[in-house]
Amino acid sequence: MSSHLANIDRKRLEQSIDELGRIGETPRGGLTRLALTDEDKRGRDLMVRWMREAGLRVTVDQMGNIFGERAGSQALPPVMMGSHVDSVPTGGKYDGQLGVLCGLETIRALNAQKIRTRHPVTLAIFTSEEGARFQPAMIASGVMAGKIALEDAYNARDKDGIRLVDELERIGYLGSEPCVPRPFRAYLELHIEQGPLLEEAGLSVGVVDGIVAISWARLTIHGVQDHAGPTPMRIRHDALVAAAEVVTGARTIATELGGDLVTTVGNLVVHPNIVNAIPGKVTMSIDMRDPRDETLEVARRCLDAVVEVACEREGVRYELEHYWRVPYTPFAHDVVAAIERAANAAGARWRHILSGAGHDAQYMAAIGPAGMIFVPSRGGRSHCEEEFTPMDDIEHGAATLFLAVLDLAGRV
Amino acid sequence: MSSHLANIDRKRLEQSIDELGRIGETPRGGLTRLALTDEDKRGRDLMVRWMREAGLRVTVDQMGNIFGERAGSQALPPVMMGSHVDSVPTGGKYDGQLGVLCGLETIRALNAQKIRTRHPVTLAIFTSEEGARFQPAMIASGVMAGKIALEDAYNARDKDGIRLVDELERIGYLGSEPCVPRPFRAYLELHIEQGPLLEEAGLSVGVVDGIVAISWARLTIHGVQDHAGPTPMRIRHDALVAAAEVVTGARTIATELGGDLVTTVGNLVVHPNIVNAIPGKVTMSIDMRDPRDETLEVARRCLDAVVEVACEREGVRYELEHYWRVPYTPFAHDVVAAIERAANAAGARWRHILSGAGHDAQYMAAIGPAGMIFVPSRGGRSHCEEEFTPMDDIEHGAATLFLAVLDLAGRV
Numbered sequence: 057m058s059s060h061l062a063n064i065d066r067k068r069l070e071q072s073i074d075e076l077g078r079i080g081e082t083p084r085g086g087l088t089r090l091a092l093t094d095e096d097k098r099g100r101d102l103m104v105r106w107m108r109e110a111g112l113r114v115t116v117d118q119m120g121n122i123f124g125e126r127a128g129s130q131a132l133p134p135v136m137m138g139s140h141v142d143s144v145p146t147g148g149k150y151d152g153q154l155g156v157l158c159g160l161e162t163i164r165a166l167n168a169q170k171i172r173t174r175h176p177v178t179l180a181i182f183t184s185e186e187g188a189r190f191q192p193a194m195i196a197s198g199v200m201a202g203k204i205a206l207e208d209a210y211n212a213r214d215k216d217g218i219r220l221v222d223e224l225e226r227i228g229y230l231g232s233e234p235c236v237p238r239p240f241r242a243y244l245e246l247h248i249e250q251g252p253l254l255e256e257a258g259l260s261v262g263v264v265d266g267i268v269a270i271s272w273a274r275l276t277i278h279g280v281q282d283h284a285g286p287t288p289m290r291i292r293h294d295a296l297v298a299a300a301e302v303v304t305g306a307r308t309i310a311t312e313l314g315g316d317l318v319t320t321v322g323n324l325v326v327h328p329n330i331v332n333a334i335p336g337k338v339t340m341s342i343d344m345r346d347p348r349d350e351t352l353e354v355a356r357r358c359l360d361a362v363v364e365v366a367c368e369r370e371g372v373r374y375e376l377e378h379y380w381r382v383p384y385t386p387f388a389h390d391v392v393a394a395i396e397r398a399a400n401a402a403g404a405r406w407r408h409i410l411s412g413a414g415h416d417a418q419y420m421a422a423i424g425p426a427g428m429i430f431v432p433s434r435g436g437r438s439h440c441e442e443e444f445t446p447m448d449d450i451e452h453g454a455a456t457l458f459l460a461v462l463d464l465a466g467r468v
Numbered sequence: 469m470s471s472h473l474a475n476i477d478r479k480r481l482e483q484s485i486d487e488l489g490r491i492g493e494t495p496r497g498g499l500t501r502l503a504l505t506d507e508d509k510r511g512r513d514l515m516v517r518w519m520r521e522a523g524l525r526v527t528v529d530q531m532g533n534i535f536g537e538r539a540g541s542q543a544l545p546p547v548m549m550g551s552h553v554d555s556v557p558t559g560g561k562y563d564g565q566l567g568v569l570c571g572l573e574t575i576r577a578l579n580a581q582k583i584r585t586r587h588p589v590t591l592a593i594f595t596s597e598e599g600a601r602f603q604p605a606m607i608a609s610g611v612m613a614g615k616i617a618l619e620d621a622y623n624a625r626d627k628d629g630i631r632l633v634d635e636l637e638r639i640g641y642l643g644s645e646p647c648v649p650r651p652f653r654a655y656l657e658l659h660i661e662q663g664p665l666l667e668e669a670g671l672s673v674g675v676v677d678g679i680v681a682i683s684w685a686r687l688t689i690h691g692v693q694d695h696a697g698p699t700p701m702r703i704r705h706d707a708l709v710a711a712a713e714v715v716t717g718a719r720t721i722a723t724e725l726g727g728d729l730v731t732t733v734g735n736l737v738v739h740p741n742i743v744n745a746i747p748g749k750v751t752m753s754i755d756m757r758d759p760r761d762e763t764l765e766v767a768r769r770c771l772d773a774v775v776e777v778a779c780e781r782e783g784v785r786y787e788l789e790h791y792w793r794v795p796y797t798p799f800a801h802d803v804v805a806a807i808e809r810a811a812n813a814a815g816a817r818w819r820h821i822l823s824g825a826g827h828d829a830q831y832m833a834a835i836g837p838a839g840m841i842f843v844p845s846r847g848g849r850s851h852c853e854e855e856f857t858p859m860d861d862i863e864h865g866a867a868t869l870f871l872a873v874l875d876l877a878g879r880v
Contacts, residue, residue: 252700289722289729316700437693
C-alpha cells in the first residue's frame, strides 16, 4: 500500500453513495425508502447488481437479509460487514447506506488489489432495520440472533395492516436460506454517529465500545370523547391533556436523572383528532436509553409513576406496555482492538465512543464477536434530510473498515 | 288538538330517526357520515325523498344546501326550520339529524292535521356543518350569510386535498339556486344540548338565548428532527415537548380564568411520528369559547403568551394563527319568546340556556330573527357514539318546535 488511504477509491465510493441515494430521494435531498416498499426493492436490486459485479456469491434468507460472500483461502467462518438500506420517512442518505457502501468499497478494494484472505469476507444487508414501517426495529437481525420468532416477524404489520412477509414476497426478497445464527469470525458495521460528539471534537472515526440499553414503551390513554363547546371543564376527561403531562414528565425524567439518559416521545396519535372534539383516545410511544441498565430501570419506574399520576389527575384509564428492552451491549474486545489498530494505521483522528442508537450489530453481538466504526454526523443530526458526513471522514472510516477487515480476515 | 303532544307522531318520528341513523352507522351504534361522502349523499337522498313525499317543493343551492318549502296562504317570507345531516367521525345519531327530523315531523304533523299557515314553512338542510372534513365549520350557512366567500368555500380541501366543490358535484348536490341571504320570518333549529345542564336539572327543553363566542387557532411548531438515541438532551429542540406545554397551558388558561370559559386542543399531528425520531414538527388546534367576548379576548392573549414561553423554552420556531372568530350571538327576542310560549304549551319542563357549540343558527341570526330549542344529551355527551336523547324529551322538543312554528307562521 503506497498510502493508508490508497486502498479506498474515494471517487468510486462517492459515486456509489450518490447513485444509491437517488433511489427514494426527497425534493430536499433526503431519503424516504421505507422497508419493503418499491423504493427499498430498487435499492436492494442495485446493491445485488453491484455485489454480483464485484464477484460475490449472493444469497437471500427467509427474512430477506442479503449476503454476498467473497471466498477465503480456507474453509473458515467469514468476517462479515453489514448494515441496511431502508430509511425512516424524510430521513437522510447516510444512515445505513454508508455502512453497506463502505463494505462494498472494501470488497472492491480487495478485488482491485487482488488481495486474498484466509477467512471469507461477507457483505450483509439487513431487512427493515429502522422500525419505521414495521416494528420492532432491527427485526431481521433479531430473528437471525434467535431473539425474535420468525413467525412473529412475518406477522408484523405496518400502519395499513400489511404484513411484513407479504411485502417481502411482493418485492421478491422472500429468500429460502434459513434465517438462523451463522458463524462468523467478526461482524463489523460502519455507521454514522447520529450524535454530535465526533464533530465537536474534530475527529473522523469513533471506535464503538458498545450500544446503550434501550427501552420502548407504548401508552394508550382512554379519555371521554365529547364536544369541545358545551362540555364544561369540570366534567372533562381529556386523553390529550393526560398525554401532554406524560410528554412533559418523560422530558423531566431525563433532566432530573441526568447523565447520559435520553427520553423521547416520538409517536403520538390523537383520536378522533378534530378541532371541536375532546380527544377520546391517545396512543403514544416512550423511548428511553442509557449506557447503564440500572439507570434505565430507575427511569422506567419513574415513567410508571408519571403515567399513573397524569392519568389519575385527568380521570382517564390507560394501558402502559414496556414491550421492547435491550440491555447494554458491549462489543468484543478483539474486534474493538482490531478497529483501534486499523484507525491508527489509517491515520484517522479517533476516540472511543458509545452508540446511543440500536443497530443490527447489537443482535450480531449476541451470536459472535462484533464491533462498530462511527463517522461524524454534521450537527449531530440524523433521521432527517439534513443528515451529512464529509467525504474526508467517510474516507477515513472506510479505510479503517478495510484495514480492520484485512486484520481479522488475515491476508494470505 | 286533543293534547299538547298530539301533534307529534312519536312512533313515526322514532322510526325516521332509526332509518336515517342506519346510513353511516358504526358497529357500536354511532354514526360516521362525513360531509359530502357517499354516506352523506345517501342521507341527503333519503331526506329529499321524505321531503317530496311530504309535498314540499325541494330546491338545492350552490353550496348544496337543501330547502323544502310548504306553501303558505300568503306571499310572505317563510318560517324556516333547519339543521344538518353530516356528522363527525365516530359521532352520534342525534347531532344535526334530530333537528332536520323534528322539522320534517313538524311538516308531517301540519299535513296530517291539514293546517294552513299564513307564512310558508321551509325545512333546510345545511351542508358540512361539522367542520370535521372541510373547515371552517358551518361553512354553507356562512356563505349564505355572506360571511364566507363562495369561492373560498368551494376551495376548502379535506386532508387528502380534495376540494369541497368537487365533492358537491360528485355526489350530485351542486345546485343552481344562488347561495345568498334569503328573507325569513324566523329561523328555528332544534338540537341536542351537547352539555350536561338539562339532564342534571331533569328538564326536557332548553330555550336558547344565544351562542357563546368562539375562537379557533392553528399552531405550527418547528423543532429539529433528529435521532432519539444518540442526540443528547442538551442539544434537542423537540416540537412535541413545546406542544405538550401548550396543551397543558391551554387547560390552565381555562381553569385560571374560570367561569364558563372552555379550551380544547382537539387536533394534534406529529411529524415524522415514529418511535425513534425527535419530533421535527407539530401542528395543532386550539378551540376556546366563552359567553363573554371580553373573556375570550383575554384568553387569546393568554394563549399567545403560553405559546411564546413554551416555544422559547424549547428553542423552537412557531406560527400561531387565530383564523376563525365568532362573537357572542344573541337570538331574536320575539323568536325566543315564541319558543318559551311553545314550551309551556307543550307542557315541557324547560329553562333558558346558552349554546356552547356553534350551529348554523349562528349565521342565520346574522340575516334574520333566529332561535334554538335544545333537548338533553345523556351524560352531556356528544360527538361520540354514546350520544343519546330519550324519546320523551325528543317528543317534548318536537312539540315545542311544532307549536313555535305554528305561532310564528300564523294559523289560517
